[in-house]
Amino acid sequence: MSGTGPVEPGEGTHTWDTLDxxxxxxxxxxxxxxxxxxxxxxxxxxxxxxxxxxxxxxxxTRPQPPAPPDPPYPSQVTDLHYLSGEPTPAGAGPRSFSFGVELSVLSGPPVTVVRISQPYAGMSVTSAPEAPFGTSAGTNRKIVITMHVAQCRKVPWNAGLPFLDVTLRNTRAIEVHSFILGQRYAQHLSEALQVACSNGSG
Missing domain, CATH: 1.10.287 (Helix Hairpins)
Incomplete structure (x- = not known):
């Protein structure tokens, strides 16, 4: 009988499933x-x-913290109040007179007073302390203002609402702000001008 049966593995051979x-x-x-x-x-x-x-x-992607707010403008946090008349400094001249004001800085960075002036052509202004000077928030500073009359015909003898122009500076801005000092200051100024110009000259 002839035929081909399964191939028997030879000696020394292995099938795949038995490989080590x-x-x-x-x-x-x-x-x-x-x-x-x-x-x-x-x-x-x-x-x-x-x-x-x-x-x-x-x-x-975290939410960014809000940027810190800008500091206030110096004029928004600065007040100027009239106090009273002051002795005129020695050497100021016969047509000079002095008065005191109080400057207050309410909040924010320090404010520097750069310049103090007034609107009348016949007068000039000096101050003690002399500008520029700084004031920190939460503090008050007394300033003695001295007016020097040069030409009586160019000053108002009866000032209605006189004011001082004050140049202010802080880290936000520099501004010129007009401070109206009220009725007491207007009366003091009118009286002082009448005394200063009472001799009738210039």
């Missing part, structure tokens, strides 16, 4: 342990990377 391999030599429990360890390492790395990327995204 590192995997086939390990117990099943050991394979599972290695697989779990590898999976945990991969998951740990992936989790750390996800946290890192997520944290970076949250940091980049």
């Amino acid at each position: 391999s590192p995997a086939s030599t390990l117990p099943r429990g050991r394979l599972t342990e290695l697989y779990d360890r590898h999976r945990r390492a991969v998951l740990g790395t992936a989790t750390a990377l996800a946290l890192l990327l997520g944290g970076g995204y949250l940091y980049a």
Whole structure:
């Protein structure tokens, strides 16, 4: 009888399923342990990377804190009040007179008084302390203003609402602000001008 049957393996040969391999030599429990360890390492790395990327995204897209507000304009936080008449400094001249004012800075950065002037062509102004000088927020400073009359015909003998022009500066801006000092100052100024110009000259 002739025919071809299954080929029998020769001596010294092996089939694929019987080949020795590192995997086939390990117990099943050991394979599972290695697989779990590898999976945990991969998951740990992936989790750390996800946290890192997520944290970076949250940091980049976090709400930005609002910008600090600009400081106020110096004229918004500075007050000037009339106090009273003051002795005229020695050497000021016969047509000079003095009075006191109080400057207050309510809030914000320090305010510097750059210049003090008045609107009448016949007079000039000096101050003690001499400008420029600074005043910090929450403090008051007394200023003695001395008026020097040069030409009586160019000054008002009955000033209605006289004012002082004060140049103020802080970190926000520099401004010229006119301070109306009220009725007491108007009366003092009118009386002082009448005395200064009572001799009738110039």
